[in-house]
Amino acid sequence: MIVVFVGTAGSGKTTLTGEFGKFLEKNEKRVAYINLDTGVKTLPYTPTVDVREHITVEELMKKGYGPNGAIVESYDFLMDYLNEYVEKILELEKENDYVLIDTPGQMETFLFHDFGVKLMENLPSPLVVYLFDPTILRKPHDYCFVRFFALLIDLRLGATTVPALNKVDLIRDLEKIKRYLEDVEYLSARLKLDSSMQGLLAYKLCKFLPEVSPPVRVLYLSAKTRIGFDELETVAYEHYCTCGDLT
């Protein structure tokens, strides 16, 4: 089965791909690793497929591109190899228990560029794990943002998306965060107290969340302590068996 790690630069996709892969291998699973990041310097795993064989951000910058232009250009360039990647991944999916996909450093490259969208369209029931960082959770409306952002990834990529709070080893009061992320009524009650336009918008959005969101669990992960790895494996397995129902 195919697990795709999506998240902003610095959210921990690459480290988690490596650590979760080692965890699976220790449990005697066959694992293939795919690196889709043209900008990464070093990887903590040995990729079976690596886009840097074709192009890197650094070599484009040497030709005169700025960093942003080079990132976009690298994926424009990779479009010629898209079918080749799809075929390789489909093959690896047959030969392995898990294919772990580490996506571009900048999340928007995967969500907004045809390379990411068309690759995902051609994969059989991939599970997307949307990694977000505790630092973006400052106010009640930030929790609403995260839940809807996961929905928009699902909508954009056409793949079941599980929101996953990463780096939980850094968090003191995880129970409070869990309540905000999982108990929509509790979150709504807090949002109702915020009379700003932002609070009002979050309140309206969250009210609809149970009606629009597929039943999805939130994961709590740490690559450092391997917290949540068992649950991630269970969710991936259930997704594979039931194709989507992750209550």
Added chain:
Amino acid sequence: MIVVFVGTAGSGKTTLTGEFGKFLEKNEKRVAYINLDTGVKTLPYTPTVDVREHITVEELMKKGYGPNGAIVESYDFLMDYLNEYVEKILELEKENDYVLIDTPGQMETFLFHDFGVKLMENLPSPLVVYLFDPTILRKPHDYCFVRFFALLIDLRLGATTVPALNKVDLIRDLEKIKRYLEDVEYLSARLKLDSSMQGLLAYKLCKFLPEVSPPVRVLYLSAKTRIGFDELETVAYEHYCTCGDLT
């Protein structure tokens, strides 16, 4: 008043900031330009404030960072200067008719990093123009994605966000696109025909759009032909006068 251009790398933020500024100056408006992109190589306008005075992505890469790490690190570094930037922008807002803010090349840096979120929190009623590219509109559910993405920017930054289709000079059938973007009932009817999970999610989300979205116009812009510049100026003016009602 403050107009903030937000969008993915390549969506045309920098070119539009320059061209719209020239357009305003020609109409005898006083305009200040703010560059927040640590990765841009050249600008088509003369910035009054430029984050590259403090740090650039390229200099961090020379110190050994990869491109993604360097982008994140540059905004971590700029946090020390955040108050200074806020003060400068507030001052420029008093002295000028317009302060145009050109945001980081990678949109996620602005939406997910404290630098962007905290800067916006401290500005008085900024108007966000969310630029998206015609290439991301391939299927009916992509229109739903764009409308909700604009809402999530509003939610994240706490600022009225106008979705703006950029590069309209490249589009053949603009009327069809306009109908999908503006006529939610028409879009819903098309989404209902898509029986995939993705189609169903888009249908459910769009059904709620009129209830959750503030009344906002969609803009159609081209920096090349200056299509839509009059309307952008009107929307900015109305936002400033009425603080948010952009029906």
